[in-house]
Amino acid sequence: MVEVKFGLELVPISPISKLVELAVMAEQMGLDTVWVTDHFNNRNVYITLTAIALKTNRILLGPGVTNPYVINPLWTASAIASLDEISNGRAILGIGAGDKATLEKMSIKWEKPLTAVKESVIVIRKLLRGEGVTLEGKFLKLKNVRLNYKPLREVPIYIGAQAPKMLKLAATLGDGILINASNPKDYEYAIKIIKEAAKEKISRLDIVAYTCFSIDRDKAKAREAVIPIVAFIVAGSSKAVLERHGISLEKVSIISNALSKGDFKTAFANVTDEMLEAFSIYGTPSECIEALDKLIKQGVTHIVFGSPLGKKKKDALKLIAEEVIPHFKKS
Ligand code: F42
Numbered sequence: 411m412v413e414v415k416f417g418l419e420l421v422p423i424s425p426i427s428k429l430v431e432l433a434v435m436a437e438q439m440g441l442d443t444v445w446v447t448d449h450f451n452n453r454n455v456y457i458t459l460t461a462i463a464l465k466t467n468r469i470l471l472g473p474g475v476t477n478p479y480v481i482n483p484l485w486t487a488s489a490i491a492s493l494d495e496i497s498n499g500r501a502i503l504g505i506g507a508g509d510k511a512t513l514e515k516m517s518i519k520w521e522k523p524l525t526a527v528k529e530s531v532i533v534i535r536k537l538l539r540g541e542g543v544t545l546e547g548k549f550l551k552l553k554n555v556r557l558n559y560k561p562l563r564e565v566p567i568y569i570g571a572q573a574p575k576m577l578k579l580a581a582t583l584g585d586g587i588l589i590n591a592s593n594p595k596d597y598e599y600a601i602k603i604i605k606e607a608a609k610e611k612i613s614r615l616d617i618v619a620y621t622c623f624s625i626d627r628d629k630a631k632a633r634e635a636v637i638p639i640v641a642f643i644v645a646g647s648s649k650a651v652l653e654r655h656g657i658s659l660e661k662v663s664i665i666s667n668a669l670s671k672g673d674f675k676t677a678f679a680n681v682t683d684e685m686l687e688a689f690s691i692y693g694t695p696s697e698c699i700e701a702l703d704k705l706i707k708q709g710v711t712h713i714v715f716g717s718p719l720g721k722k723k724k725d726a727l728k729l730i731a732e733e734v735i736p737h738f739k740k741s
Contacts, residue, residue, distance in 0.1 A: 417443030439731030445474025477508030506570025
């Protein structure tokens, strides 16, 4: 049986010193990976990762996820090679098509997302191998570009994917897939596509559940903490995903409209239990274990504990490390 890995998502909305503290704690508590999200309006992903690299020794670390529209893939190749150097070979790269709402704010068109991710991954790999690249692609046009230094190694590349074509691409091209979902229905859908596309490569693919997670001994507190995150997930979900979970589009539009006006009270008040079930894992340690167990049985090889973690992040991380992870390490 594959040994399941465990990771932590960090969103750089809090001071970098606090994120470093959490990453150090995650390393001390035996987690395997730490992923830092990438949005222009949060603290910078690579500066945060560098700070974490300098204070940790073992944990793997990387952006989860960057995108080729805001950050040029050549820049990403150099950033990830530099992170690998400063962390002594611990870098991992998460890359995806980018967040539509954020790109719209920057007037960046979300054109050909599959092609953009595909060409970027191919080019980044070549640069990490120390090769030169000339490409007349649809997204990238490059004339004999290369890094002026020899990267330590070819860093593993994980592709963020939920939709069918991106899942297929990730399964064929990636070393791993970051699936931003928490419910078994989404994994049933995704893993079927991944298995068909990956064929014999499936045993080498790291299938990551990038969850929205909230844990507390008091279920009500875990629930309370997860509501704001689920409101944003619901507003950003595709029609196909909402329909998969039988969520009324009418209710979703109330939340989306409220969020766009900054009326968080109305948005959060309209989050239903059905939405919480569909888009998060929350509850007591035993309830969280039960939910994660379902994903692992479906073929997930790596769990990332994503926001909010709980009402108090350090307490939640302690519960995860002391009660959740040991359950899976011994079984
Ligand atoms: N986005 C961020 O901006 N920052 C983050 O920190 C972040 C973290 C993150 C973590 C995990 C994860 O899974 C996703 C994360 N994301 C983050 C979101 C990520 O950047 C992507 O937005 C997300 O993964 C969306 O991927 P998706 O699988 O939904 O794919 C999108 C692009 C999609 O619509 N795909 C469809 C499909 O079927 O795969 C259709 C693609 C499409 O439009 N194809 C066109 C066509 O004609 O068919 C064009 C074809 C072409 O050539 O490109």
